[in-house]
Amino acid sequence: MDYIDHIYEFVDGTIDPIKEQQLFNELSINEVLRNELKEQITVSNAIKNDFIAFNPSADSTLKIFSQLGMTSAVTTSTTILGNSLIKNKLLGLFSNYSQSIYTLIGTSVLATIGYFMLEFNGNSINLTQNGNSQPTYNSSSNNSSNNIPNSYSFNNDNKNDENLGKNLSKNDTTFKTEIIYKDRIIYKEDASKVKNLTSVYKSKINQLNQKIKDLENNLTQNSNSSSDNLNTENTNLSLAEIIEKTKIETKIEVEKQYETFYHTIYLSKETPNIVEDIVFKNEFITTKSTDILVPMENIQRHYERYNESYFDKSEQIGLSLETSWAQYFSTIEEKINPAQYQNFNNFRVAALYNFNNEISAGLDFRRENFYQVYNLIDKIGDPYIYEQKPNFNTLSAVVRYKPNFLKFYSFNPFAQFGIGGNVAGEVGRIMIGSEYKIANNYKFLMAFDYNMLNFHHNQIRYTSNKYGFHMGIGIDI
Amino acid sequence: MFLEKNLKKYNDMELITLLKSNSSISDFAFKEIYDRYSSNVNAYCMRVYNNQELAEDVFQETFIRFYQSMKKKSDDNEENILLNFNIPGLLITISRNFILNLKRKEKKEVVVESFDFFEHDTQNYENQELLDLIKKALDTLEFDYREAFVMREYNGMSYEEIAKITNISISNAKARVFRAKQKIRDILKPYLVDINKI
Numbered sequence A: 001m002d003y004i005d006h007i008y009e010f011v012d013g014t015i016d017p018i019k020e021q022q023l024f025n026e027l028s029i030n031e032v033l034r035n036e037l038k039e040q041i042t043v044s045n046a047i048k049n050d051f052i053a054f055n056p057s058a059d060s061t062l063k064i065f066s067q068l069g070m071t072s073a074v075t076t077s078t079t080i081l082g083n084s085l086i087k088n089k090l091l092g093l094f095s096n097y098s099q100s101i102y103t104l105i106g107t108s109v110l111a112t113i114g115y116f117m118l119e120f121n122g123n124s125i126n127l128t129q130n131g132n133s134q135p136t137y138n139s140s141s142n143n144s145s146n147n148i149p150n151s152y153s154f155n156n157d158n159k160n161d162e163n164l165g166k167n168l169s170k171n172d173t174t175f176k177t178e179i180i181y182k183d184r185i186i187y188k189e190d191a192s193k194v195k196n197l198t199s200v201y202k203s204k205i206n207q208l209n210q211k212i213k214d215l216e217n218n219l220t221q222n223s224n225s226s227s228d229n230l231n232t233e234n235t236n237l238s239l240a241e242i243i244e245k246t247k248i249e250t251k252i253e254v255e256k257q258y259e260t261f262y263h264t265i266y267l268s269k270e271t272p273n274i275v276e277d278i279v280f281k282n283e284f285i286t287t288k289s290t291d292i293l294v295p296m297e298n299i300q301r302h303y304e305r306y307n308e309s310y311f312d313k314s315e316q317i318g319l320s321l322e323t324s325w326a327q328y329f330s331t332i333e334e335k336i337n338p339a340q341y342q343n344f345n346n347f348r349v350a351a352l353y354n355f356n357n358e359i360s361a362g363l364d365f366r367r368e369n370f371y372q373v374y375n376l377i378d379k380i381g382d383p384y385i386y387e388q389k390p391n392f393n394t395l396s397a398v399v400r401y402k403p404n405f406l407k408f409y410s411f412n413p414f415a416q417f418g419i420g421g422n423v424a425g426e427v428g429r430i431m432i433g434s435e436y437k438i439a440n441n442y443k444f445l446m447a448f449d450y451n452m453l454n455f456h457h458n459q460i461r462y463t464s465n466k467y468g469f470h471m472g473i474g475i476d477i
Numbered sequence B: 001m002f003l004e005k006n007l008k009k010y011n012d013m014e015l016i017t018l019l020k021s022n023s024s025i026s027d028f029a030f031k032e033i034y035d036r037y038s039s040n041v042n043a044y045c046m047r048v049y050n051n052q053e054l055a056e057d058v059f060q061e062t063f064i065r066f067y068q069s070m071k072k073k074s075d076d077n078e079e080n081i082l083l084n085f086n087i088p089g090l091l092i093t094i095s096r097n098f099i100l101n102l103k104r105k106e107k108k109e110v111v112v113e114s115f116d117f118f119e120h121d122t123q124n125y126e127n128q129e130l131l132d133l134i135k136k137a138l139d140t141l142e143f144d145y146r147e148a149f150v151m152r153e154y155n156g157m158s159y160e161e162i163a164k165i166t167n168i169s170i171s172n173a174k175a176r177v178f179r180a181k182q183k184i185r186d187i188l189k190p191y192l193v194d195i196n197k198i
Helices: A004-012 A017-027 A031-048 A058-067 A072-079 A085-096 A098-117 A162-167 A191-221 A225-229 A239-270 A296-302 B002-007 B012-020 B025-048 B052-070 B078-083 B087-105 B127-140 B143-153 B159-166 B170-197
Strands: A176-181 A184-188 A278-281 A284-287 A318-330 A347-354 A359-369 A372-377 A383-388 A391-401 A411-421 A425-439 A442-457 A460-476
Touching (some): A004 A031, A004 B170, A017 A031, A031 B127, A031 B170, A058 B052, A318 A359, A318 A442, A347 A391, A372 A442, A391 A425, A411 A442, A425 A460, B012 B025, B012 B052, B025 B052, B052 B087, B087 B143, B087 B159, B127 B143, B127 B170, B143 B170, B159 B170
Antiparallel strands (some): A318 A347, A359 A391, A391 A411, A442 A460
16 A cells, blocks of 8 residues: 555645555564654645745735725835744834833923923122122022022112112123022032122212212201202102111112022032132131131021021031831741731831031931741751731941031931831941931931841841831931 | 734634624634735745736735625625635635736746756855746646646645636646646756765
């Protein structure tokens, strides 16, 4: 019997069971037939891998679709992407997750736009001082009710003052004001222009002071010629009232100048090169070009609502008390509840002594749980696993480091290391967090820590580890 | 991309229905049909017709003719027609008709029973070279045998489909495929032995 046809039918998949059995029986004893089967399978596999036959050329595809007038969007995947396995997989992946990908791209774009929308812009102002006891000033209005301040040049109500009108017009926005917070304004100044306008402000203050003197002289002399020097808006006021009003206006202007001065001092801490004149003299601040001394306490008092650390040149030495509540997470899965739920569980109190602005050390007391797992083999050799989560009172000695270079605005990042112990064993801790100065000596605290309890059972050492998230408050005494 | 993903779930009947409609989706339906069956049609054209350039033309014309026939006004009994619709069968039929038309214009081919064009029977061939050999062996076959073999081995058609398209009986279709395999086997015998020795 010629089994070649059997082989064809077998490879074709159309052989009936009787013929198949006959074929298998013959294959087991006929090597020639086995080779014949192998050859047929080889040819069949080769045909399946006839890549050229099964892939129409891109040119043919393009011609078909262009002749039928179909758009490139319809033909893209068939013409460009072909039958590449990798490309098809990427296509499939993209089509399956296209919604997520589009959402991610859209969110990234919106986040980028939002970030740049929060960039600051504004108008800077000038700070100058004259040689008189009162500093000169630039009139500026700080609109704290919105993010963008209105920054004006100095208002010259006196039409006879040509210098003021020329050098400082409302459109003379040579300075930029940059807003960081709603209630805080940072001014960037061009140091060279500060010097150029110093003489202008000196002149202005001199003129105002001269006006006051003239008015006072006129008052004593009962002369009506002073009315020519008066502001036309105040013609109905008495001379004394006018003098008083002028003094008040001058004082306001001086205070405004102080405000500008304060801002410059604040900024000089950040970028000391911008205003080169600023000089700190003991408890006063002055500039190189003037001999005006502004008491430091005035600036500190005026800037009470801002970050005082920029003006407080003294070290923050003293005691700090803190308390916080923590949420802990064990590094292994906990299968049991705590032994008991104590009052003030997961609470922490700490007393730290600040050696300087950066280094503090003290004690840390916590009421907490540790999840412990340990093994025991009894006398007959059976192993046991013990799990417990007892409550501990742990006392630790801690050292905290708050680097100045990481300080920004009211945030004060720190790293803290602690070593302590409880009835079970020794405890080591690492904490990373930040203090946020709320007001004066009060601060808000947020931190993450990693805690390790080292304990022994039957002279075998075990550890219990957990992560913690802390939130609390503190006070500097 | 979303539309393409959705159309992949459609069966042939649904795609035909979309293709026959005048909506903008009809183009995408045609594309889906093209994606599904272009490889089959291309394999048929390339392996049945032994002129590659003309085979590509046949391939293109097949789909264009198919699209145009689908866009024609429907008959009253269209629903009945669609129920029994076989897209790959129709495509192969269109290609076959084109090829037959072209062959009528050609000179009558010489039937070659065996053709020893291989010089060395001790050489080892890789898969691509085996394919080349298979292609050359196919070229030596008569059109009827070659066509039946390609429909069965390349297009995966059943003997019933082959019989319907070529307008022969099922047993005749089976016989043609087997005969083609025998001829290819005889032609490639010396070289398949070498391959199996590797």
